[in-house]
Amino acid sequence: SHELTQPPSVSVSPGQTASITCSGDRLRDRYISWYQQKAGQSPALVIYQDSKRPSGIPERFSGSNSGNTATLTISGTQAMDEADYYCQAWDSTTVFGGGTKLTVL
Amino acid sequence: QITLKESGPTLVRPTQTLTLTCTLSGFSLSNTGVGVGWIRQPPGKALEWLALIYWDDDKRYSPSLNSRLTVAKDTSKNQVVLIMTDMDPVDTATYYCAHRMAGTFTFDYWGQGSLVTVSS
Numbered sequence: 001s002h003e004l005t006q007p008p009s010v011s012v013s014p015g016q017t018a019s020i021t022c023s024g025d026r027l028r029d030r031y032i033s034w035y036q037q038k039a040g041q042s043p044a045l046v047i048y049q050d051s052k053r054p055s056g057i058p059e060r061f062s063g064s065n066s067g068n069t070a071t072l073t074i075s076g077t078q079a080m081d082e083a084d085y086y087c088q089a090w091d092s093t094t095v096f097g098g099g100t101k102l103t104v105l
Numbered sequence: 106q107i108t109l110k111e112s113g114p115t116l117v118r119p120t121q122t123l124t125l126t127c128t129l130s131g132f133s134l135s136n137t138g139v140g141v142g143w144i145r146q147p148p149g150k151a152l153e154w155l156a157l158i159y160w161d162d163d164k165r166y167s168p169s170l171n172s173r174l175t176v177a178k179d180t181s182k183n184q185v186v187l188i189m190t191d192m193d194p195v196d197t198a199t200y201y202c203a204h205r206m207a208g209t210f211t212f213d214y215w216g217q218g219s220l221v222t223v224s225s
Contacts, residue, residue: 031209031211033209033210033211033212035152035212042201042215042217042218043144043152043201043212043215044215045206045211045212045213048206049209049211054213086152088152088154088210088211088212090209090210092165093165093167093168094154094157096144096151096152096153096154097151098151
């Protein structure tokens with residue numbers, strides 16, 4: 001089981017906004033990272049410390065963390081964004097969410 | 106540029122001990138603030154954090170697997186080793202090592218992964 005709960009799947013039309021949630025206890029007190037994993041590839045960091053983007057990550061990726069829910073938002077979703085997305089929470093230790101499959105229809 | 110590469114057996118028998126090596130490039134575990142983590146992913150399933158080792162040899166382990174895991178570093182070879190005892194078929198997974206972003210538990214660079222199958 002995972003301490004962090006993500007919806008198993010999210011669907012979005014190209015150009016629309018996709019929102020992927022991550023719920024868990026005390027999330028507001030923990031930092032959240034988000035990873036993108038395309039089929040057959042290693043995970044790649046897209047958001048860290050709740051809302052920061054690593055260099056090279058498009059501006060359409062954004063993150064927020066409030067209360068017990070963190071959210072990854074992809075604005076103007078593109079076909080290349082189709083992937084599995086995992087949240088990660090950490091303070092003195094860390095845990096990953098169960099993952100969300102994003103489908104761009 | 107930072108790269109990591111996992112190596113080790115592809116097949117392990119039940120009850121055996123797994124030893125995986127992560128070879129680091131572009132950074133050194135002897136430098137202050139550096140950390141390397143291990144994460145695994147069973148086929149078709151989610152990521153699971155296993156362990157983390159810091160430059161000062163401090164270590165952290167997943168509470169659920171703590172009794173079976175050991176992580177160690179060899180600074181001279183710039184390698185990190187993960188040892189997991191008493192392997193079971195449910196431990197079949199791709200095992201990743203990853204570079205820890207300084208001051209965080211965030212993993213900003215990942216290896217390609219090493220698929221380990223546990224079967225008799």
